[in-house]
Amino acid sequence: MKSKPIVLRIEPFVVRLDTCIAPVAEVVSSLYSGYEFIEEASTVFVDFYIKIAPVSYLRGYYRPQVQCFIDGKAPFKPLPISQAYPFFEWSLNWVVASYVHHYLLVHAAVLEKNGQALILCGVPGAGKSTLCAALMHSGWRLFSDEMAVIDLHTNELMPFVRPISLKNQAIDLMRQFAPNAVLGPSFFDTSKGTVAHMQPTQDSVLRKSIRASAKWIVFPKYQKDADTSLHAIPKSQTVIKLTKNAFNANVLGGKGFKNLCALVEGSDCYEFEYSELQEAVNLFADLSS
Amino acid sequence: MALFCTFPEVFTHRFNDELLAYSPLTGETIVLSDFAADIFERLLSKQMNFPDLLSAVKPAQYGDVDIELSLRNTLNELGRRGFIASSK
Numbered sequence: 616m617k618s619k620p621i622v623l624r625i626e627p628f629v630v631r632l633d634t635c636i637a638p639v640a641e642v643v644s645s646l647y648s649g650y651e652f653i654e655e656a657s658t659v660f661v662d663f664y665i666k667i668a669p670v671s672y673l674r675g676y677y678r679p680q681v682q683c684f685i686d687g688k689a690p691f692k693p694l695p696i697s698q699a700y701p702f703f704e705w706s707l708n709w710v711v712a713s714y715v716h717h718y719l720l721v722h723a724a725v726l727e728k729n730g731q732a733l734i735l736c737g738v739p740g741a742g743k744s745t746l747c748a749a750l751m752h753s754g755w756r757l758f759s760d761e762m763a764v765i766d767l768h769t770n771e772l773m774p775f776v777r778p779i780s781l782k783n784q785a786i787d788l789m790r791q792f793a794p795n796a797v798l799g800p801s802f803f804d805t806s807k808g809t810v811a812h813m814q815p816t817q818d819s820v821l822r823k824s825i826r827a828s829a830k831w832i833v834f835p836k837y838q839k840d841a842d843t844s845l846h847a848i849p850k851s852q853t854v855i856k857l858t859k860n861a862f863n864a865n866v867l868g869g870k871g872f873k874n875l876c877a878l879v880e881g882s883d884c885y886e887f888e889y890s891e892l893q894e895a896v897n898l899f900a901d902l903s904s
Numbered sequence: 905m906a907l908f909c910t911f912p913e914v915f916t917h918r919f920n921d922e923l924l925a926y927s928p929l930t931g932e933t934i935v936l937s938d939f940a941a942d943i944f945e946r947l948l949s950k951q952m953n954f955p956d957l958l959s960a961v962k963p964a965q966y967g968d969v970d971i972e973l974s975l976r977n978t979l980n981e982l983g984r985r986g987f988i989a990s991s992k
Binding site: 849850851852854855858864865868869872873876879880 | 913915917919920922924926928931933934935
């Protein structure tokens with residue numbers, strides 16, 4: 616029997632997910648509860664078509680795999696069926712980063728408090744998602760765990776609220792830090808280790824259309840046993856670092872450069888090292904007050 | 905004599921004392937040293953040849969350096985990275 620497509624408004628995009636794999640649909644329904652599920656797909660413009668489907672008849676019996684199709688094409692190798700949901704999330708990251716060039720996109724987590732946005736930009740493994748999840752459960756509104764979406768005309772940050780992808784030790788750490796947080800199932804042996812997704816807070820979902828201007832640009836780094844330290848860095852260096860983390864700065868050319876400079880001009884820029892999550896959260900509370 | 909000029913569509917931004925430049929030719933963003941910024945800003949305002957640039961740069965400002973060699977290296981590097989161009 617053909618399953619009904621899931622058409623989901625994840626501001627500022629509309630995503631259509633076709634899948635006959637029941638656990639994927641169940642996790643999407645759970646982690647994206649509070650989002651607009653569009654009943655009639657033909658009534659809206661869909662930005663991205665993603666299909667997660669079993670690979671073939673034989674693979675249904677021997678180590679079953681799934682393939683991801685984006686606009687009918689399969690840009691990735693298949694993954695085990697147990698990783699079907701993270702496959703959807705990774706595909707959505709990929710398709711946005713690859714095809715959306717009417718916004719400036721930077722690989723960073725973004726949160727907001729009192730109308731001012733905090734950009735946490737860092738390489739994978741820097742502790743960005745863990746810090747982002749902890750801040751979200753400490754009074755900050757989530758914009759995105761994965762990418763800063765910047766309006767090219769106003770330079771405002773736009774919410775792109777989705778579940779936060781936690782990895783390995785961060786999963787248990789966040790279970791202790793925020794016992795009331797809703798976490799989806801854990802997916803083991805992925806290319807990133809064990810992965811689990813944390814549902815965004817209700818406030819983040821309800822205010823998903825409200826933008827903010829950047830106030831702080833921070834490059835966090837988790838370092839075992841390190842003291843919590845925040846130090847200012849030059850704005851020129853910040854532009855260089857953001858450019859390296861931008862998905863589409865080269866595509867946007869001079870416009871992207873001008874937007875990044877304007878973003879940095881109005882922001883305080885720091886490098887941040889931490890090992891204790893609560894200390895880090897307290898520091899950002901002080902910064903925002 | 906070869907004339908030097910900034911490459912078309914190069915973008916710059918100044919943060920206090922530091923000049924940042926972006927080249928659409930190479931897609932590279934760089935922070936210019938004081939000396940390179942001095943040269944680059946002169947070329948932004950007008951095309952200049954090597955002797956004119958050399959006489960425009962004041963040695964006293966840059967201490968005990970070989971200005972001619974520094975200028976030659978700076979022009980080569982800015983050209984290689986797509987920030988300036990020169991006529992034959």
